[in-house]
Amino acid sequence: MSVGTPKSLPTSGQKSINDISHPLSYEEGVLTPSPELPNTSSIGEKDLSLPNGTPVDTSSPASSSSLLNRLQLDDDLDGETRDLFVTVDDPKKHVSTMETYITYRVNTKTTRAEFDLPEYSVRRRYQDFDWLRNKLEETQPTHLIPPLPEKFVVKGVVDRFSEEFVETRRKALDKFLKRIADHPVLSFNDHFNVFLSAKDLSSYKKQGLALLSKMGESVKYVTGGYKLRCRPVEFAAMGEYLDTFVLKLGTIDRIAQRIIKEQAEYLVELREYGPIYLSWANAEDDELQKPLEGVAGCVSSCSTALEELTEDMSEDFLPVLREYVLYIESMKNVLKKRDQVQAEYEAKLEAAALKREERQAVPTDVEKCQDRVECFNADLKADWDRWQNNKRQDFRQLLIGMADKNIQYYEKCLASWESIIPLLQDKPDAKGESHS
Amino acid sequence: MRRRLSQVQQTHDTTIYVSEPRMADSGSEEAAVIENPEVAPEEVQQDIGGTGDGSSLLKKMEISVSEAEKRTGKNTMNMQETYTVYLIETRSVEALNEGQSPAPDTLWRRYSEFELLRNYLLVTYSYIVVPPLPEKRAEFVWHKLSADNMDPDFVERRRIGLENFLLRISAHSVLSKDNIFYLFLTQENGWKDVVYDTGFQAKADSRLKALNATFRVKNPEKRFTELKHYSDELQSVISHLLRVRARVADRLYGVYKVHGNYGRVFSEWSAIEKEMGDGLQSAGHHMDAYAASVDDILEEEEHYADQLKEYLFYSEALRTVCRKHELLQYELEVTALDLVSKKQQREELATGTVRTFSLKGMTSKLFGQETPEQREAKLKVLEEQITEGEEFVKSKTLECEEYVQNSWIDIERFKEQKNQDLKEALISYAVMQISMCKKGIQVWTNAKECFSKM
Numbered sequence: 044m045s046v047g048t049p050k051s052l053p054t055s056g057q058k059s060i061n062d063i064s065h066p067l068s069y070e071e072g073v074l075t076p077s078p079e080l081p082n083t084s085s086i087g088e089k090d091l092s093l094p095n096g097t098p099v100d101t102s103s104p105a106s107s108s109s110l111l112n113r114l115q116l117d118d119d120l121d122g123e124t125r126d127l128f129v130t131v132d133d134p135k136k137h138v139s140t141m142e143t144y145i146t147y148r149v150n151t152k153t154t155r156a157e158f159d160l161p162e163y164s165v166r167r168r169y170q171d172f173d174w175l176r177n178k179l180e181e182t183q184p185t186h187l188i189p190p191l192p193e194k195f196v197v198k199g200v201v202d203r204f205s206e207e208f209v210e211t212r213r214k215a216l217d218k219f220l221k222r223i224a225d226h227p228v229l230s231f232n233d234h235f236n237v238f239l240s241a242k243d244l245s246s247y248k249k250q251g252l253a254l255l256s257k258m259g260e261s262v263k264y265v266t267g268g269y270k271l272r273c274r275p276v277e278f279a280a281m282g283e284y285l286d287t288f289v290l291k292l293g294t295i296d297r298i299a300q301r302i303i304k305e306q307a308e309y310l311v312e313l314r315e316y317g318p319i320y321l322s323w324a325n326a327e328d329d330e331l332q333k334p335l336e337g338v339a340g341c342v343s344s345c346s347t348a349l350e351e352l353t354e355d356m357s358e359d360f361l362p363v364l365r366e367y368v369l370y371i372e373s374m375k376n377v378l379k380k381r382d383q384v385q386a387e388y389e390a391k392l393e394a395a396a397l398k399r400e401e402r403q404a405v406p407t408d409v410e411k412c413q414d415r416v417e418c419f420n421a422d423l424k425a426d427w428d429r430w431q432n433n434k435r436q437d438f439r440q441l442l443i444g445m446a447d448k449n450i451q452y453y454e455k456c457l458a459s460w461e462s463i464i465p466l467l468q469d470k471p472d473a474k475g476e477s478h479s
Numbered sequence: 480m481r482r483r484l485s486q487v488q489q490t491h492d493t494t495i496y497v498s499e500p501r502m503a504d505s506g507s508e509e510a511a512v513i514e515n516p517e518v519a520p521e522e523v524q525q526d527i528g529g530t531g532d533g534s535s536l537l538k539k540m541e542i543s544v545s546e547a548e549k550r551t552g553k554n555t556m557n558m559q560e561t562y563t564v565y566l567i568e569t570r571s572v573e574a575l576n577e578g579q580s581p582a583p584d585t586l587w588r589r590y591s592e593f594e595l596l597r598n599y600l601l602v603t604y605s606y607i608v609v610p611p612l613p614e615k616r617a618e619f620v621w622h623k624l625s626a627d628n629m630d631p632d633f634v635e636r637r638r639i640g641l642e643n644f645l646l647r648i649s650a651h652s653v654l655s656k657d658n659i660f661y662l663f664l665t666q667e668n669g670w671k672d673v674v675y676d677t678g679f680q681a682k683a684d685s686r687l688k689a690l691n692a693t694f695r696v697k698n699p700e701k702r703f704t705e706l707k708h709y710s711d712e713l714q715s716v717i718s719h720l721l722r723v724r725a726r727v728a729d730r731l732y733g734v735y736k737v738h739g740n741y742g743r744v745f746s747e748w749s750a751i752e753k754e755m756g757d758g759l760q761s762a763g764h765h766m767d768a769y770a771a772s773v774d775d776i777l778e779e780e781e782h783y784a785d786q787l788k789e790y791l792f793y794s795e796a797l798r799t800v801c802r803k804h805e806l807l808q809y810e811l812e813v814t815a816l817d818l819v820s821k822k823q824q825r826e827e828l829a830t831g832t833v834r835t836f837s838l839k840g841m842t843s844k845l846f847g848q849e850t851p852e853q854r855e856a857k858l859k860v861l862e863e864q865i866t867e868g869e870e871f872v873k874s875k876t877l878e879c880e881e882y883v884q885n886s887w888i889d890i891e892r893f894k895e896q897k898n899q900d901l902k903e904a905l906i907s908y909a910v911m912q913i914s915m916c917k918k919g920i921q922v923w924t925n926a927k928e929c930f931s932k933m
Contacts, residue, residue, distance in 0.1 A: 284751055287751050288748075288751060291744055291747060291748040291751075294740070294744045295741070295744055295748075298737060298738075298740045298741055298744065301737050301740075302734060302737050302738065305730060305733040305734045305737055306734055308730050308733070309727070309730035309731060309733070309734055312723060312726045312727045312729075312730050313727060315723050316720075316723045316724065316727050319716060319719050319720045319723060320720070322716055323716040323717075323720065326709060326712040326713065326716060328894075328898075330898045330902070331897075331898050331901055331902065334901075334902050334905045335905070337905075338905055338908070338909070341909070341912070345912075435754060435755055435933060438755065438933065439755075439930060439931070439933045442762070442926075442930040442933070443927055443930045443931060446923045446924070446926050446927035446930055447927065449919065449923040450919075450920055450923045450924060450927070452919075453916045453917075453919035453920045453923070454916070454920060456912065456916045457913060457916035457917065457920065460909050460912045460913045460916065461913060463909060464906065464909055464910075464913075467902060467905050467906045467909055468906065
């Protein structure tokens with residue numbers, strides 16, 4: 044048994060692979076050491092051995108960063124390294140005199156020693172997720188925290204309790220937790236642990252306020268108008284990349300919405316178009332009746348296929364774009380924080396340089412600051428690489444999905460039109476053939 | 480019926496090929512040939528007529544409208560106008576069968592001359608469902624399609640439509656033998672005068688008269704009432720269909736073209752990506768291709784719309800036949816009624832009783848009886864009128880019966896032609912849809928391949 048594990052846990056990791064709905068979001072750890080910051084000392088214990096004795100891969104970014112590895116060895120990698128599986132399902136509506144809200148069931152399966160049990164199932168509502176995210180941002184300021192779905196729906200017209208809305212949100216929350224669970228640092232955060240396992244979260248919520256919110260502030264207001272001496276090129280490039288990428292995403296989002304709108308209008312016309320063939324069929328004698336009815340049937344089944352396509356696109360395609368827009372926001376925030384930490388360091392260094400002229404020793408807090416900048420840079424770079432990788436997988440999957448949906452749509456229409464050709468040709472023998 | 484139908488079929492098939500007359504070079508018919516355009520029209524007509532019932536002009540003559548040309552000239556008001564003329568080519572089939580390929584006889588006609596020909600046929604063969612002309616102005620267009628009469632695409636579609644019109648007439652067992660039609664194809668100058676000389680305009684029943692008849696016919700024939708009802712239905716359903724089809728085309732166009740924007744944004748996006756760049760870039764090209772493919776799809780679909788339009792206009796032709804029948808029926812009823820009242824008058828005069836209240840009865844009561852001589856004279860006139868009226872009713876009845884008989888033959892022919900044509904149109908529509916789906920699958924499969932490489 045591994046060190047520090049009170050009891051042995053069954054190896055549930057392998058078993059639950061099938062439960063994971065998003066195979067491309069698997070993230071294998073490129074573990075960076077937790078920065079030595081005041082508020083992070085309580086988490087991220089360095090004992091990364093698994094109960095079953097397999098050490099977590101802490102030092103091989105090369106093995107995981109290659110796309111080929113990732114694609115071919117997905118299953119193997121999971122079996123070896125994934126030890127925390129989280130899913131969000133079963134939304135429930137709660138109506139009380141005060142408020143109406145939705146809770147989601149959060150299921151956890153794990154072999155990690157940090158958890159007392161191998162399995163948890165708790166109910167959480169949106170504000171709990173929000174609490175978790177805030178806590179993560181506070182306690183892990185150097186890391187990229189995945190985004191939550193927007194609190195308020197765009198334009199406010201959408202019914203917050205409608206099935207579609209709840210389902211879209213459930214998917215986004217599921218994604219949020221999975222991204223955290225797959226993160227080599229965030230997944231060890233105490234608040235995450237509490238969020239997954241505590242029966243009642245309210246006590247933790249109250250307690251947290253006082254203890255754990257120093258770091259965020261200390262970073263936030265350090266340098267107002269201070270201009271960075273020299274932002275390292277790679278971080279400048281990240282910022283530029285995000286600026287362009289968010290623009291392109293916005294364009295893609297608008298195009299996708301426009302297509303959905305055009306398709307919806309196309310559908311309206313098709314729904315009127317098909318039945319006209321039917322009413323024509325009623326005016327004709329037998330010879331034309333069947334062919335006209337056939338065409339009406341085809342138009343109708345194409346309409347249904349189109350409706351499915353449009354639904355799929357608005358349910359599966361748009362939310363991913365939105366998530367990434369939010370993700371970019373998170374990333375930009377982290378970049379900003381990094382700049383602030385660096386600015387703080389530079390300011391202190393400058394002050395120290397002045398003092399040095401007075402022949403004094405370099406104060407230790409300057410060194411501390413330098414450490415902080417370096418840790419921040421390392422964390423950020425690791426998160427950036429991970430994010431880039433995730434992004435590529437996600438968009439690859441998203442766009443392939445879009446192509447697949449369209450192919451399926453055309454295949455359904457094709458099958459429908461091909462099936463009426465014998466009917467249209469109206470050869471009695473052909474009819475017989477089509478029946479056999 | 481079957482045979483005639485197959486000819487119509489043949490006509491329809493040739494529509495596609497005939498526009499390239501040099502291509503057609505087959506068959507082994509040895510029918511009499513119109514080879515000498517100088518021959519007096521009457522002889523020619525006899526010549527054609529002599530070959531027997533099922534034959535049509537098409538067997539002897541290859542007809543096509545091969546070209547359209549824009550011209551500018553002065554109209555009757557001496558005003559400058561721009562119009563389109565269409566080149567009609569005719570060639571002897573026999574010469575072709577003998578392996579020669581003689582230069583076709585050609586002449587130019589304007590759309591208005593086609594209209595004149597049709598009006599003439601309509602009046603002269605009122606019992607025939609005369610093939611309609613293609614639309615004068617583009618109707619039921621979706622927004623990308625030009626409604627301009629001079630638009631090259633419109634002119635081209637009209638060229639095909641006019642050719643189809645000529646081929647339909649030349650495949651018709653009766654219309655194809657008409658001399659004016661023959662001259663239309665072969666005599667460029669002075670044709671209009673010949674048409675007007677037939678005096679067909681005088682025979683034309685005014686619309687008002689026909690409309691009047693519609694409301695007054697007492698004993699309409701069931702078959703024609705149903706037919707009229709059908710043609711109304713056909714017209715309304717096809718025009719509805721065409722209207723919605725244009726909107727469907729509009730929307731389809733929108734869906735495809737918006738996808739073209741992906742092409743641009745993927746390409747811009749690819750500039751900031753490393754591993755994903757190539758895949759995005761080439762997927763963008765496929766999106767461009769997808770957006771562009773809708774142009775061909777909708778252009779092809781316009782042909783289907785034209786086929787429907789022909790039957791939209793056919794429904795009007797069908798109604799014209801019904802109206803003519805109503806007019807005849809009405810005239811018959813009026814003469815019959817007149818005869819009845821004459822007979823009644825005669826009876827009154829003969830017996831001296833007034834059965835119904837009439838002004839005449841009043842005056843005779845007020846101003847005293849007529850002399851017997853006067854009565855005799857009146858009776859005599861009445862007798863003559865009655866005999867005349869009986870003759871008239873007889874001839875009208877005959878005319879009516881004959882009309883019903885002849886028109887019904889043509890209506891039956893038309894129905895078969897219609898069923899056949901529309902079925903084919905639906906098949907070609909389905910085939911179009913199938914090819915559209917296949918194109919869609921192809922493009923998205925290509926795009927998917929690019930995405931997979933990302």
